[in-house]
Amino acid sequence: MKYDFGSIESKWQKKWADADIFSAKDDFSKPKFYSLIEFPYPSGAGLHVGHIKAYSGLEVVSRKRRMQGYNVLFPIGFDAFGLPTENTAIKTGVHPRKVTDDNIAKFTDQLKRVGFSFDWNRVIDTTDENYYKWTQWIFLEMFNHGLVFRDTALVNYCPSCKVVLSNEDSQGGKCDICHSDIIQKSKDVWYLRITKYADKLLEGLNKVDYLPNIKMQQENWIGKSTGAFVNFKIKEADEELRIYTTRPDTLFGVTFMVIAPEHPIIEKYRATIKNISELDAYKEECAKKTEFERTQLVKDKTGVKIEGLTAINPLNNKEIPVYISDYVMMGYGTGAIMAVPAHDQRDYEFAKKFGIDIIQVIKGGDISKEAYTGDGEMINSDFLNGYTNKKSSIERMLEYLEEKGIGEKGVQYKMKDWAFNRQRYWGEPIPIVHCPKCKMVPLPYSELPLKLPEVKNYEPGEGGESPLAKIDSFVNCKCPKCGGPAKRETDTMPQWAGSSWYFLRYIDPKNDKAFADPEKLKYWLPVDWYNGGMEHVTRHMIYSRFWHKFLYDIGKVPCDEPYAKRTAQGMILGANGVKMSKSLGNVVDPNDVVREYGADTLRTYILFMGDYGSAAPWSESSVKGCKRFLERVADLTAIAKGKGVTPALENSFHKTIKKVGEDIEALKFNTAIAAMMTLLNTIYEHGSLTEDELNTFITLLCPFAPHLAEEIHEKLGYSDFLSLAKWPEYDEKKTIDDLVEVAVQVCGKFRGTLTVPADISKEELIDAARKLDRIRPYIEGKTIVKEICVPGKLVNIVVK
RNA sequence: GCGGAUGUGGCGGAAUUGGCAGACGCGCCGGAUUUAGGUUCCGGUGGGAACACCGUGCAGGUUCAACUCCUGUCAUCCGCACCA
Numbered sequence: 001m002k003y004d005f006g007s008i009e010s011k012w013q014k015k016w017a018d019a020d021i022f023s024a025k026d027d028f029s030k031p032k033f034y035s036l037i038e039f040p041y042p043s044g045a046g047l048h049v050g051h052i053k054a055y056s057g058l059e060v061v062s063r064k065r066r067m068q069g070y071n072v073l074f075p076i077g078f079d080a081f082g083l084p085t086e087n088t089a090i091k092t093g094v095h096p097r098k099v100t101d102d103n104i105a106k107f108t109d110q111l112k113r114v115g116f117s118f119d120w121n122r123v124i125d126t127t128d129e130n131y132y133k134w135t136q137w138i139f140l141e142m143f144n145h146g147l148v149f150r151d152t153a154l155v156n157y158c159p160s161c162k163v164v165l166s167n168e169d170s171q172g173g174k175c176d177i178c179h180s181d182i183i184q185k186s187k188d189v190w191y192l193r194i195t196k197y198a199d200k201l202l203e204g205l206n207k208v209d210y211l212p213n214i215k216m217q218q219e220n221w222i223g224k225s226t227g228a229f230v231n232f233k234i235k236e237a238d239e240e241l242r243i244y245t246t247r248p249d250t251l252f253g254v255t256f257m258v259i260a261p262e263h264p265i266i267e268k269y270r271a272t273i274k275n276i277s278e279l280d281a282y283k284e285e286c287a288k289k290t291e292f293e294r295t296q297l298v299k300d301k302t303g304v305k306i307e308g309l310t311a312i313n314p315l316n317n318k319e320i321p322v323y324i325s326d327y328v329m330m331g332y333g334t335g336a337i338m339a340v341p342a343h344d345q346r347d348y349e350f351a352k353k354f355g356i357d358i359i360q361v362i363k364g365g366d367i368s369k370e371a372y373t374g375d376g377e378m379i380n381s382d383f384l385n386g387y388t389n390k391k392s393s394i395e396r397m398l399e400y401l402e403e404k405g406i407g408e409k410g411v412q413y414k415m416k417d418w419a420f421n422r423q424r425y426w427g428e429p430i431p432i433v434h435c436p437k438c439k440m441v442p443l444p445y446s447e448l449p450l451k452l453p454e455v456k457n458y459e460p461g462e463g464g465e466s467p468l469a470k471i472d473s474f475v476n477c478k479c480p481k482c483g484g485p486a487k488r489e490t491d492t493m494p495q496w497a498g499s500s501w502y503f504l505r506y507i508d509p510k511n512d513k514a515f516a517d518p519e520k521l522k523y524w525l526p527v528d529w530y531n532g533g534m535e536h537v538t539r540h541m542i543y544s545r546f547w548h549k550f551l552y553d554i555g556k557v558p559c560d561e562p563y564a565k566r567t568a569q570g571m572i573l574g575a576n577g578v579k580m581s582k583s584l585g586n587v588v589d590p591n592d593v594v595r596e597y598g599a600d601t602l603r604t605y606i607l608f609m610g611d612y613g614s615a616a617p618w619s620e621s622s623v624k625g626c627k628r629f630l631e632r633v634a635d636l637t638a639i640a641k642g643k644g645v646t647p648a649l650e651n652s653f654h655k656t657i658k659k660v661g662e663d664i665e666a667l668k669f670n671t672a673i674a675a676m677m678t679l680l681n682t683i684y685e686h687g688s689l690t691e692d693e694l695n696t697f698i699t700l701l702c703p704f705a706p707h708l709a710e711e712i713h714e715k716l717g718y719s720d721f722l723s724l725a726k727w728p729e730y731d732e733k734k735t736i737d738d739l740v741e742v743a744v745q746v747c748g749k750f751r752g753t754l755t756v757p758a759d760i761s762k763e764e765l766i767d768a769a770r771k772l773d774r775i776r777p778y779i780e781g782k783t784i785v786k787e788i789c790v791p792g793k794l795v796n797i798v799v800k
Numbered sequence: 801g802c803g804g805a806u807g808u809g810g811c812g813g814a815a816u817u818g819g820c821a822g823a824c825g826c827g828c829c830g831g832a833u834u835u836a837g838g839u840u841c842c843g844g845u846g847g848g849a850a851c852a853c854c855g856u857g858c859a860g861g862u863u864c865a866a867c868u869c870c871u872g873u874c875a876u877c878c879g880c881a882c883c884a
Contacts (some may be wrong), residue, residue: 026872110813216803245884328884329883331883338884347884414880414883528878538879608824608825615878619826621825622826622827623824628825671823674823674825745864749865786864796864
């Protein structure tokens with residue numbers, strides 16, 4: 001058969017669409033399978049081969065499950081709010097709505113050309129007001145449940161663009177847009193209290209099936225640590241300095257304390273502090289440091305001693321000096337630490353530089369060279385002296401602290417509350433009103449969606465205000481509570497908002513009474529399998545698990561974890577082995593590949609390139625190899641004759657059915673395809689096969705190269721869709737060879753092979769091995785010490 | 801610095817519980833078809849003159865047997881970055 005992929009592919013794409021065969025039915029009697037891929041951001045650059053890889057994995061799994069009789073939900077949508085679209089709008093003057101719609105149309109067309117079996121009836125767009133209505137609704141629920149608060153914080157601000165930037169947009173301390181230096185600016189920030197869910201997010205990991213490295217990254221991101229809060233009295237005032245430590249056992253080794261430059265105690269005791277101007281100068285210096293400098297100067301500790309505030313060690317009433325230094329940050333713990341230079345390297349470096357005492361309290365290491373962080377016998381520690389185990393000395397110390405009321409057990413997380421506003425146009429408006437009398441007032445649910453107003457230009461306002469702040473008709477409103485004049489919040493939500501619950505909307509995308517119908521949620525949730533990139537396993541996944549857990553707590557979803565299973569695909573690199581980028585000119589456009597080789601070849605190649613989870617470079621000649629494979633499959637039509645089973649091929653078929661099925665479930669697509677290639681080679685060696693066997697072959701191939709498979713299926717005289725046909729089954733007995741080749745070793749060295757019946761006894765096998773011409777010279781005249789026999793694998797004769 | 805991974809032919813990569821290292825594909829070499837190139841088909845392809853021997857980053861170890869397990873070490877990639 002001539003492999004005219006162009007016409008074959010458009011023909012079957014049309015047939016599938018006309019018959020609407022991939023839409024999920026809300027038929028609760030069938031077993032369901034909800035497979036989810038990360039919906040794309042519809043950028044102007046169009047689809048990337050990376051998208052194809054990200055979707056092809058679960059595409060194959062979904063197609064197989066469908067053929068196995070599952071009710072499959074494999075949806076697609078667009079995460080369309082975001083900065084690039086807004087920047088395009090600023091540059092070109094084209095409305096972001098139009099830019100978004102154009103890009104979505106382009107993506108849709110490209111995705112359809114690849115032949116993905118998405119359910120196109122459930123497409124969602126996060127910028128659609130019928131979608132963001134519910135994003136706002138969830139925000140209000142959180143607000144009304146006390147999970148939203150407002151605080152001032154330092155943000156990255158570009159004085160040239162007059163824009164507040166996210167950390168991602170200000171890497172290296174430079175503005176991503178104009179490359180000028182970023183400064184830190186104090187601003188009102190909306191926060192979501194995600195830290196309240198830190199423990200739940202951590203515990204939830206015990207009951208989900210995520211790849212181990214994904215779990216690990218989430219654990220690290222949450223960053224739970226246990227330790228103690230301890231209060232140190234200040235000599236000169238009626239004040240306590242509260243610190244957090246994971247090593248309360250070393251409290252007797254404290255020789256100084258350090259507080260963050262922004263610590264409020266400095267402002268409170270300006271009058272008491274003798275060297276306040278020196279401290280102010282240091283603070284200013286720190287504020288000027290860009291993030292880049294801060295991270296670069298890790299080794300060199302700076303700081304200033306506070307004259308006029310002295311701390312007292314609550315255990316032995318020793319007076320200890322207090323310093324400010326930017327190696328302590330306000331954002332973690334209490335912004336103040338007790339420094340134990342003998343047993344903490346950072347404190348050690350600081351003490352060396354400032355000539356502060358170092359008191360060893362744990363035996364071990366060489367304190368003259370560096371801090372000792374290991375375990376050992378406690379010394380110089382009063383009631384802890386003689387303890388040899390870190391855990392028990394910590395426990396004893398905690399007991400003591402609580403008994404005396406000077407401290408208590410505590411827990412800290414690296415994870416911070418989620419800064420939830422952006423000074424941008426193209427995002428969900430935050431549905432809050434600022435009333436002079438009633439303060440922050442949530443919009444009533446009946447007023448949702450709070451739509452984005454029309455603006456003339458999308459440039460941010462003076463001082464980094466949102467473009468919405470310029471629209472008086474939007475800003476000025478009545479307070480929903482007291483009816484008095486009020487002003488709307490003009491910031492919008494971050495891009496992460498829409499993607500934090502999209503998997504719920506797919507379940508019931510057109511519902512206007514609720515974000516989704518509870519019965520449907522009950523049937524479809526949780527997502528059975530979620531695949532995406534490693535770059536999203538921390539932020540996006542943590543955020544969405546948080547939202548889901550919140551919705552569970554208020555009774556809106558039936559399960560407390562959204563994703564039962566999570567895997568990740570590796571990147572596709574350029575042909576030169578580095579990340580694809582426009583500037584390097586190594587970007588591969590999937591359109592070009594589809595045009596030149598066909599969608600089936602593209603899909604097959606991307607899954608054949610290597611291990612699905614690892615990065616692999618693009619290779620044009622390997623693409624051709626996959627095309628050749630499909631052409632050779634098409635040519636099978638010429639040698640397929642008759643019905644039934646070819647005895648010489650039966651075993652190979654059963655083995656391949658088994659292997660392909662198992663490999664798909666394990667995301668080992670490369671070896672699944674290799675197995676089909678091997679079978680193809682076997683068929684050509686044999687010279688013929690039956691039409692039934694050809695149909696079985698293309699059924700296995702269907703998830704990978706569905707267009708060609710359907711075409712051959714039709715050529716064989718079938719009128720149904722192969723995509724909906726039954727997945728082939730294998731007979732375990734028929735996967736076993738009658739004859740097996742066994743390796744024969746002498747003293748562990750491979751010396752030859754032996755072909756024997758699979759069910760041969762050990763004795764017979766060893767006997768046959770000894771008699772081999774290739775073996776005899778090695779064992780003649782020697783004493784046989786040991787004979788090892790692994791049935792079906794090898795015989796090893798050990799001689800002396 | 802911490803955490804996680806990964807090192808296998810010329811290349812991408814295979815290898816169940818430790819059991820014939822290099823499946824499958826690319827590339828390359830030779831041959832056939834072709835006026836020629838391309839395509840297609842057949843054969844070969846870790847190194848090595850070799851049925852010896854050597855080969856899975858490097859150095860050791862355990863074992864009848866190690867890509868696989870253990871100890872040390874080097875390199876690369878990714879994530880977090882002064883987290884007290």
